[in-house]
Amino acid sequence: MFIGIKSCEKYNDNYAVEVEYIDLFSTRIYPDGKGGQLGDRGHINNIKILEVKEDKVIIADELEKGEYEYSLDTERRNDIAVQHTAEHLFSGIALKDYNLNNVGFRMGEEVSTIDLDSDTISDEMVKELSDKVNEAISKGAKVLGTTVMKHEIETVSGLRKKISPKITDEYIRLVKIEGYDLCACAGFHVGDIKDLKVFKILSNERIKGKYTRFTFIAGERALKDYEKKSEIIKSLNHKFSCRDNEVLEKFENYQKEHEELKKSYNYLLQKYALILKEDILKNAVEINSHKIVFYHGDKELINELKKVFAEEKITFAGFYEDSVLIASEDINCSALIKEIIKADNSVKGGGGAKQGNIKGNISEEIIIKSFQNIL
Numbered sequence: 001m002f003i004g005i006k007s008c009e010k011y012n013d014n015y016a017v018e019v020e021y022i023d024l025f026s027t028r029i030y031p032d033g034k035g036g037q038l039g040d041r042g043h044i045n046n047i048k049i050l051e052v053k054e055d056k057v058i059i060a061d062e063l064e065k066g067e068y069e070y071s072l073d074t075e076r077r078n079d080i081a082v083q084h085t086a087e088h089l090f091s092g093i094a095l096k097d098y099n100l101n102n103v104g105f106r107m108g109e110e111v112s113t114i115d116l117d118s119d120t121i122s123d124e125m126v127k128e129l130s131d132k133v134n135e136a137i138s139k140g141a142k143v144l145g146t147t148v149m150k151h152e153i154e155t156v157s158g159l160r161k162k163i164s165p166k167i168t169d170e171y172i173r174l175v176k177i178e179g180y181d182l183c184a185c186a187g188f189h190v191g192d193i194k195d196l197k198v199f200k201i202l203s204n205e206r207i208k209g210k211y212t213r214f215t216f217i218a219g220e221r222a223l224k225d226y227e228k229k230s231e232i233i234k235s236l237n238h239k240f241s242c243r244d245n246e247v248l249e250k251f252e253n254y255q256k257e258h259e260e261l262k263k264s265y266n267y268l269l270q271k272y273a274l275i276l277k278e279d280i281l282k283n284a285v286e287i288n289s290h291k292i293v294f295y296h297g298d299k300e301l302i303n304e305l306k307k308v309f310a311e312e313k314i315t316f317a318g319f320y321e322d323s324v325l326i327a328s329e330d331i332n333c334s335a336l337i338k339e340i341i342k343a344d345n346s347v348k349g350g351g352g353a354k355q356g357n358i359k360g361n362i363s364e365e366i367i368i369k370s371f372q373n374i375l
Helices: 074-098 123-139 150-155 220-240 244-281 299-312 333-343 364-374
Strands: 002-011 014-021 042-044 047-052 057-059 066-072 102-107 112-116 143-149 171-177 181-184 199-207 211-218 285-287 290-296 315-320 323-327 348-351 355-359
Touching (some): 290 364, 315 364
Antiparallel strands (some): 002 066, 042 066, 047 057, 102 112, 199 211, 285 290, 323 355, 348 355
């Protein structure tokens, strides 16, 4: 296929070209976002198409005016057709069987979403919807496209959605899934819903206080997701030495054991912090009857030591990785940190009156000097 480049201009780090189709029957490059659908990708003269807008195509390199060969990613088109038809089928069944309206659709590179106009959709209803869509796919139904003139649209019965008054096109394309849906749409669709293979709802959640958003995938996307989840289950089977139906029970037992170990660990951490306190106090620095102590170690232990020294009203500086936690019930931590940053502007930090953090490598000597300055 050949396409004409009428102009080429710099567009951020790429180039925007205005195109014209040489052949009346050439495949038009579909724009991103039209009807909630993803746009085409491919190449013009072996230069990658990055984005498609209504009036220009964004490409990766510069092209001079002229005629060039172009190609579109048909695998991507097929995937888009599957996801888009799945949206029509799901929306048609939601309206026909549950009187729920599609009030929002967004197609993504990995998943797509549909918003239905209810926030009281039960888990049982979600499963029913999914089952009904997959049952319809297994039976199959033709997906037909027809074109009507805009002034004739009022005579068409069974439309799922009214035509927006913003649409000024003289001709309107209708997409019909026999027995399930009829909707105006200019996007890609499969020839029969059997081509969807499988439909999978990944999640559903309440949004905007009155809608439910469904995240879904269909076709190869769904099959790959099942394969991926199957591999994860196999891996869990191996790790837990169990069958598929025992994985959840094994995991719940593991969680309980983990929680018990965590409680024991926290208890030991608290005890260890109390023991360490005496050794740390031996090296406390006292200035004008105020004390500051230092410890270099693990962040979790430092958090426990912070609590221990808070009871003593002693300023504590805990060093971990490239950070310092400063906590005190005795002096203003925010003022101390500001003084430290003034002394060494290579570090950053902030916090409140009782606790703050320093990011960067700072010496105990600078902290002591800053501590002395604010007293």
